[in-house]
Amino acid sequence: MNAVRGWTPITKADNIPLREGRAVLVGDAEIAIFHLEGRYLTIENKCPHKGGPLCDGIVSGTKVVCPLHGQRFDLETGMPVLASQPGCVAIFPTRVDDGVVFVDLGGACKAGEEAAA
Numbered sequence: 001m002n003a004v005r006g007w008t009p010i011t012k013a014d015n016i017p018l019r020e021g022r023a024v025l026v027g028d029a030e031i032a033i034f035h036l037e038g039r040y041l042t043i044e045n046k047c048p049h050k051g052g053p054l055c056d057g058i059v060s061g062t063k064v065v066c067p068l069h070g071q072r073f074d075l076e077t078g079m080p081v082l083a084s085q086p087g088c089v090a091i092f093p094t095r096v097d098d099g100v101v102f103v104d105l106g107g108a109c110k111a112g113e114e115a116a117a
């Protein structure tokens with residue numbers, strides 16, 4: 001999925017407003033980083049339904065609503081909120097160090113799959 005491995009500095013944490021997401025292209029991976037009350041969570045920025053940009057979705061709690069057709073995904077697990085929805089999105093380990101958001105793109109995890117080696 002991507003050519004970048006290990007913890008990668010992405011942006012200053014201040015650049016991601018509370019309860020919003022921002023899209024970032026790192027290598028060939030487009031990710032969406034969300035800011036939730038001091039926590040930062042990262043998922044792939046492509047809805048499994050028809051590719052909607054999840055970074056633009058409305059955030060409610062730990063869920064994001066796809067802006068195209070309204071499917072909801074849990075930002076912590078990548079799982080769809082409704083079991084009847086097809087597919088899930090990859091999640092990426094994320095941390096903040098000295099005010100900078102780092103994402104481990106090599107640590108991508110998708111429900112039902114093993115973490116990338």
Ligand code: FES
Nearest residue numbers: 047050052066069
């Ligand atoms: S593209 Fe996301 S719900 Fe359709």
